[in-house]
Amino acid sequence: TGSGGNGSANTGGGGGGGGNSGGGASTGGSGVVILRWLISSGTITVGAGLTADATTTSGSYYVKRITAGSGNVSWT
Known part of the structure; x- marks a missing residue:
């Protein structure tokens, strides 16, 4: 028995599956x-x-990580 573990936040990882004796599956990240x-x-x-x-830099690039919400991004 046993339930699967939740997926990690901000990774898009899937949740674990349940055990073969009725344990529940868990949520994805x-x-x-x-x-x-x-x-x-x-x-x-x-x-x-x-x-x-x-915003961070990596060589000749800017890098931005968006982790939650809903909305727009615009370039200026």
Whole structure:
């Protein structure tokens, strides 16, 4: 018996399956959106309904991770 474990947050990982004697399956992890764009392309504006990490750089690119919410992203 036994239930499966939940998926990890912000990975999109699936939840574990239940045991063969009636244990319940678990929920999947929440998703994540990762944006990567050339620094020379400008910056982005993340809408108020989205939860995002600070913009980081990786070589010639900006990187932004959005972990929750609903809304728009625009390039400026």
